[in-house]
Amino acid sequence: MKTHASAHTFTSTKGTVVTIGTFDGVHIGHKKIIARLTESAKANGWESVVLTFFPHPRMLLQKDANIKLINTITERGALLEKLGLDHLVVHPFTIDFSKMHAEDFVEEILVHALHAKKVIIGYDHRFGRNRTADISDLKRYGEQFGFEVEEISKQELEDVAVSSTKIRTALHEGDIKKANAYLGYAMMLEGTVIHGKNLGKKLGYPTANLQISEAYKLIPGQGVYVVRSFIDNTLVYGMMNIGTNPTVGGKEQTVETYFFDFDGDLYNKRLSIEMLCKIRGEQHFESVDLLVEAMKADEVFSRTYIQSIKD
Numbered sequence: 001m002k003t004h005a006s007a008h009t010f011t012s013t014k015g016t017v018v019t020i021g022t023f024d025g026v027h028i029g030h031k032k033i034i035a036r037l038t039e040s041a042k043a044n045g046w047e048s049v050v051l052t053f054f055p056h057p058r059m060l061l062q063k064d065a066n067i068k069l070i071n072t073i074t075e076r077g078a079l080l081e082k083l084g085l086d087h088l089v090v091h092p093f094t095i096d097f098s099k100m101h102a103e104d105f106v107e108e109i110l111v112h113a114l115h116a117k118k119v120i121i122g123y124d125h126r127f128g129r130n131r132t133a134d135i136s137d138l139k140r141y142g143e144q145f146g147f148e149v150e151e152i153s154k155q156e157l158e159d160v161a162v163s164s165t166k167i168r169t170a171l172h173e174g175d176i177k178k179a180n181a182y183l184g185y186a187m188m189l190e191g192t193v194i195h196g197k198n199l200g201k202k203l204g205y206p207t208a209n210l211q212i213s214e215a216y217k218l219i220p221g222q223g224v225y226v227v228r229s230f231i232d233n234t235l236v237y238g239m240m241n242i243g244t245n246p247t248v249g250g251k252e253q254t255v256e257t258y259f260f261d262f263d264g265d266l267y268n269k270r271l272s273i274e275m276l277c278k279i280r281g282e283q284h285f286e287s288v289d290l291l292v293e294a295m296k297a298d299e300v301f302s303r304t305y306i307q308s309i310k311d
């Protein structure tokens with residue numbers, strides 16, 4: 001898969017089949033749509049293109065500036081690549097772009113830049129300045145500029161929307177198993193290991209504190225989770241706490257992981273951590289000893305769980 005930072009730098013000269021969307025989560029519903037795209041491309045000797053916008057159009061509007069996404073733009077690229085796509089175009093969504101007239105968008109972006117021969121799009125998709133154009137306009141443009149329009153049905157789109165909502169709700173509630181079932185893979189958190197309060201080692205549980213630089217990344221609800229990560233190409237399991245560490249007077253939310261049977265320096269390393277299941281909520285313990293007791297119980301729970309998924 002080739003990633004293009006703008007439709008204007010798209011280089012392929014072959015005909016393409018294009019779909020447009022955010023595809024946040026790249027979940028099982030999205031996969032069905034991408035499969036239609038790649039099958040259509042193969043059958044016609046065209047190349048498959050996902051046209052996505054960044055930042056998310058709703059991020060540009062003040063009222064939705066706080067929108068959280070299941071995937072960072074890098075994760076989205078990696079997930080789409082696994083689906084056998086030929087091209088991912090991440091077009092910058094700017095104020096100027098949002099003012100583009102529908103016909104200019106079709107002519108400049110879909111036809112001239114991307115060489116669209118077919119566009120696969122939701123029945124309710126709206127586009128162009130003030131979202132004035134709809135699918136019947138797109139079909140008309142298709143006749144004018146020589147591309148076909150394939151409609152994604154109401155039912156299929158509803159399934160996709162329901163999945164996204166269920167995934168977000170499940171993540172907020174810490175129901176990782178449910179979220180992962182809808183995603184079709186494990187929810188991941190990616191970041192750089194930074195210094196914390198230097199307490200972990202003293203408690204017997206050193207924890208790698210993850211700094212996630214993308215403010216728009218959805219962080220699951222506070223609590224303790226079983227996780228795993230590849231550290232220097234070795235799969236290592238662990239337990240993660242998402243929370244403010246009230247027992248030790250913490251204020252800021254941190255994302256920190258103790259890795260089992262691991263001893264090494266993780267500072268400044270990039271880690272991608274997969275979340276597997278929730279153990280419990282974060283608690284305010286009366287003493288640090290009680291916190292350590294709870295962490296020991298978390299470890300027993302985690303090791304049993306890890307053994308059960310390995311069997």
Ligand SMILES: Cc1cc2nc3c(=O)[nH]c(=O)nc-3n(C[C@H](O)[C@H](O)[C@H](O)COP(=O)(O)O)c2cc1C
Nearest residue numbers: 196197198199200207239241245246247258282283
């Ligand atoms: C598995 C696990 C469970 C935790 N549970 C709690 C908790 O319930 N309440 C709490 O205040 N802190 C909890 N913590 C956070 C600890 O307070 C924190 O790891 C410790 O203060 C070390 O922080 P540091 O990495 O900044 O040095 C937990 C940490 C881990 C790894």
Ligand SMILES: Nc1ncnc2c1ncn2[C@@H]1O[C@H](COP(=O)(O)OP(=O)(O)O)[C@@H](O)[C@H]1O
Nearest residue numbers: 195196197198200201206207208259265266267
């Ligand atoms: N098993 C382990 N799991 C997590 N981190 C570990 C482990 N063993 C060693 N470390 C190292 O210890 C650091 C965490 O120690 P800790 O005392 O919690 O300090 P900090 O407050 O800076 O996180 C990690 O960033 C990592 O470099």
